[in-house]
Amino acid sequence: MADSIKDKIKYGLLKGIDVSGFKVLDPPVRLAFGEEPRKQVGDIAKYMILPILFVLACLGIWTVMGPNHKTKSGEVPTPAKVWTAYEDNARFDERQQEKAADFIVEGAEREAVLTATTEELARLEAEAATLAEASDAVAATAKEETEALLAPLRARLDALKAEHEAAEDRREAEMNALAAEIVAGQAQPSALVDLVRENEILEDEANDAEDVIETQIKDILSDPPAEVKAAQMAANRVADEVQHYKKRIDILTKENRNVKEAEYLAKAEEDRAQLVAAEDPKKAVREAKSIARNAERAEDSKTQTYPRTATIFWQTKRSLATVFVGFGLAAALAIPLGIMCGLNRIFMACLTPIISIFRPVSPVVWLLIFQIIIGAFFPDPEKHPLFVTLNDEKWFGWIGNPLAFLQTNPAMIFSACTVAMCALWPALVNTALGVSSIDKDHMNVAKVLRLGFWSRLFKIIIPSSLPLVFAGLRISLGVGWMVLIAAEALSSSDGLGKFVWDEYQNGSSQSFANIILACFVVGIIGFFLDRIMIFLQRLVSFDDGSATA
Amino acid sequence: MSLQVYEPMPGKLSSRFVEIYSLVKEYPNPYGDDFRVVEHFNLNIRQGEFISLIGHSGCGKSTVLTMLAGLNEISDGGIIVGNREISGPGPDRSVVFQSPCLMPWLTAFGNVMLGVKSVYPHADKATRKQIVEHSLSVVGLADSMKKYPRELSGGMQQRVGIARAIALQPKVLLLDEPFGRLDSLTRMELQDVILDILAKEKLTAMIVTHDVDEAVFMADRCVMMSNGPKATCSEILEIDFPRPRDREEVFNDPTFFHYREHLLAFLEQRSHIKGETRTYNGNNFIGYLDKNQIADLSQRVHVA
Numbered sequence A: 001m002a003d004s005i006k007d008k009i010k011y012g013l014l015k016g017i018d019v020s021g022f023k024v025l026d027p028p029v030r031l032a033f034g035e036e037p038r039k040q041v042g043d044i045a046k047y048m049i050l051p052i053l054f055v056l057a058c059l060g061i062w063t064v065m066g067p068n069h070k071t072k073s074g075e076v077p078t079p080a081k082v083w084t085a086y087e088d089n090a091r092f093d094e095r096q097q098e099k100a101a102d103f104i105v106e107g108a109e110r111e112a113v114l115t116a117t118t119e120e121l122a123r124l125e126a127e128a129a130t131l132a133e134a135s136d137a138v139a140a141t142a143k144e145e146t147e148a149l150l151a152p153l154r155a156r157l158d159a160l161k162a163e164h165e166a167a168e169d170r171r172e173a174e175m176n177a178l179a180a181e182i183v184a185g186q187a188q189p190s191a192l193v194d195l196v197r198e199n200e201i202l203e204d205e206a207n208d209a210e211d212v213i214e215t216q217i218k219d220i221l222s223d224p225p226a227e228v229k230a231a232q233m234a235a236n237r238v239a240d241e242v243q244h245y246k247k248r249i250d251i252l253t254k255e256n257r258n259v260k261e262a263e264y265l266a267k268a269e270e271d272r273a274q275l276v277a278a279e280d281p282k283k284a285v286r287e288a289k290s291i292a293r294n295a296e297r298a299e300d301s302k303t304q305t306y307p308r309t310a311t312i313f314w315q316t317k318r319s320l321a322t323v324f325v326g327f328g329l330a331a332a333l334a335i336p337l338g339i340m341c342g343l344n345r346i347f348m349a350c351l352t353p354i355i356s357i358f359r360p361v362s363p364v365v366w367l368l369i370f371q372i373i374i375g376a377f378f379p380d381p382e383k384h385p386l387f388v389t390l391n392d393e394k395w396f397g398w399i400g401n402p403l404a405f406l407q408t409n410p411a412m413i414f415s416a417c418t419v420a421m422c423a424l425w426p427a428l429v430n431t432a433l434g435v436s437s438i439d440k441d442h443m444n445v446a447k448v449l450r451l452g453f454w455s456r457l458f459k460i461i462i463p464s465s466l467p468l469v470f471a472g473l474r475i476s477l478g479v480g481w482m483v484l485i486a487a488e489a490l491s492s493s494d495g496l497g498k499f500v501w502d503e504y505q506n507g508s509s510q511s512f513a514n515i516i517l518a519c520f521v522v523g524i525i526g527f528f529l530d531r532i533m534i535f536l537q538r539l540v541s542f543d544d545g546s547a548t549a
Numbered sequence B: 001m002s003l004q005v006y007e008p009m010p011g012k013l014s015s016r017f018v019e020i021y022s023l024v025k026e027y028p029n030p031y032g033d034d035f036r037v038v039e040h041f042n043l044n045i046r047q048g049e050f051i052s053l054i055g056h057s058g059c060g061k062s063t064v065l066t067m068l069a070g071l072n073e074i075s076d077g078g079i080i081v082g083n084r085e086i087s088g089p090g091p092d093r094s095v096v097f098q099s100p101c102l103m104p105w106l107t108a109f110g111n112v113m114l115g116v117k118s119v120y121p122h123a124d125k126a127t128r129k130q131i132v133e134h135s136l137s138v139v140g141l142a143d144s145m146k147k148y149p150r151e152l153s154g155g156m157q158q159r160v161g162i163a164r165a166i167a168l169q170p171k172v173l174l175l176d177e178p179f180g181r182l183d184s185l186t187r188m189e190l191q192d193v194i195l196d197i198l199a200k201e202k203l204t205a206m207i208v209t210h211d212v213d214e215a216v217f218m219a220d221r222c223v224m225m226s227n228g229p230k231a232t233c234s235e236i237l238e239i240d241f242p243r244p245r246d247r248e249e250v251f252n253d254p255t256f257f258h259y260r261e262h263l264l265a266f267l268e269q270r271s272h273i274k275g276e277t278r279t280y281n282g283n284n285f286i287g288y289l290d291k292n293q294i295a296d297l298s299q300r301v302h303v304a
């Protein structure tokens, strides 16, 4: 009895693994249930441990090779630096959230948060001070060492310069003397030309010699020792944190929407008192207007939210939303068109030239075309009802608008359209193939059963072509995700693509690491999207009468 | 046990319920003359009669059957079913295919319901359900209605195929090697299922088979097709065992072996002979012939 329950759990797990497509997890589960341990251990070694070791080896090579390649944006960041970049981005996102929370917190809670924040700020300031001191100390010792290193170089440089100057003076005198002789007709003019040439060569040589030493000095100065950098980084990090806490206190005490509301209400109250006390009718009107204005402002500030800056997480969400909009559009077009193509050869013949010509067109071209076309629909996007509704915080009453955070704009729409345009083809072609290659026997059954067009379509044709349709959709989603990142980079539509582009453009010390981080985020999300599609594909597929549905 | 005497159907049952006359099937051949698979095929079938169709592989048995089903276009000649010339599939004829051809995304119940819905568009839900449940229980699947094809054995899948065909309540049941892929025990079970149904519902039926025993045991008349191309209905053997038939008794009857030998000898020796259809029965069947007899027979047939 216990055995059968165990078996049930085991086969349930195995089936889940099979359906989700994570075949690697199969041996560990079997091992856990004690099935052929020897074989499972072998499989784990072969299909889990070896791949993990291989990946680790790749990371190792990266760690070693990365710093050796110096680029304009600094050396290639190591995996550790990329991880730091991730943590920094996570912290940045957290800060945004803290600020957003501070902005809306009210009453006693706000007081509590304020006290906690102030305490934390004091602690951080102390820490920042010690760290700054430590950093300075390290820098000072490092400077002494550098100076010690530099002193002989500088001395040599000075000596060299003096020497060269003397030599130059000498040559100058020589030339002047020769010139005087030529003027007096005692020498050949060509001798002077030779002398000038020689002088130039010597001067160049002298400059080169000086340059070598100067570059050495510059290199030493521009590349402070690692411990100085580390100390500075640590200090900067805490200093950053201090800045953040100062800003938080600022928000908690001044910008907080409830504080603002109270402020406006107080003002209105004041005005009311003055209105009551007013003797001059003009003043009374002014006060009444002021009351109205302040009351309105108080009302407005009640629902305000903190304007958040884009973080990589938000960009990711927006990219995902965009890709699904584009993918949905593609599917909504491709599936019906594909079914029609599969059903009707004339329709297929009509669409074939269009498919053949447009399929190879680069996403970049589509992006530009859509940018122009869609741009024309929204001359004033800020006020266009579509975006106003989509971005309206209060769309669903008290629940709020779950889409508002996306900040939909025309750029998002034409990115989505580009995705749709490029993702359309695989789904279309596969659907057409699935429908046209439907089992002849099934069609015969349909004829014998005298099914009408619609029941033939929905009961036989569509179900039997679903596996191929989903295979096409899977390719489409993959293509769409790839295209989207490029489209966002090019069109500055918020999303991971824009994140990468911005990082490339702004060139801070962490940009390169951020770009590599984005590369991994894109890759991992792409992987999961593909997994989801595989899962759906398996749900609808049935091989020789053995459906997994 | 006294065997029930097989009575021909009562008079009102048509004696020419299905009439196949000078049927021709041609496939277009882009590189020459059209490919004539079947030619001069004539056959009348009584209502309630069970015909078995045998012949060499590729001679055109399925072609004839699918034309009768309306799945395959008729090139020339025609087929009349119940006083009406057919042109395409109709509710009066249903087919059991060699492979069960079930929709893998539907349960056994759903597969049978598929046709019921379109044949009884005006029946209410409960009636339809009743029809489906009845046909599934006739084939012995009352307990497996909610199962998907993948959960059913080959034999059970074919039972669903049969249930689907009879749920349409046809007048003619067409079977194209329905048991070809089944083991002999399952095959026997299903033969009995079909015979039961036919007896109960008084259906007219035609079965294509490669199994000589099956052809003799199940049918009232066994139609032998000559080799293709231009295959015709070459010989007809009338089998007159009483119904309902008991397998053991039939198999132990000495005539069974003569019938059987007649068919085997046809397949081996006489299937190339074309011409007028020759009818045999328990009184004049023939077995293996020697060379001269065959030559003589083929000459006679061709002269005639």
Ligand SMILES: Nc1ncnc2c1ncn2[C@@H]1O[C@H](COP(=O)(O)OP(=O)(O)OP(=O)(O)O)[C@@H](O)[C@H]1O
Pocket: B027, B035, B037, B055, B056, B057, B058, B059, B060, B061, B062, B063, B064, B228
């Ligand atoms: N679509 C087609 N185009 C051309 N020739 C065809 C076509 N379909 C069938 N044929 C030919 O018709 C002939 C008869 O085929 P059919 O399927 O009726 O044979 P069969 O007697 O049922 O054979 P089997 O016993 O193997 O099922 C075959 O020779 C085949 O090559």
Ligand SMILES: [Mg+2]
Pocket: B061, B062, B063, B176
């Ligand atoms: Mg056949």
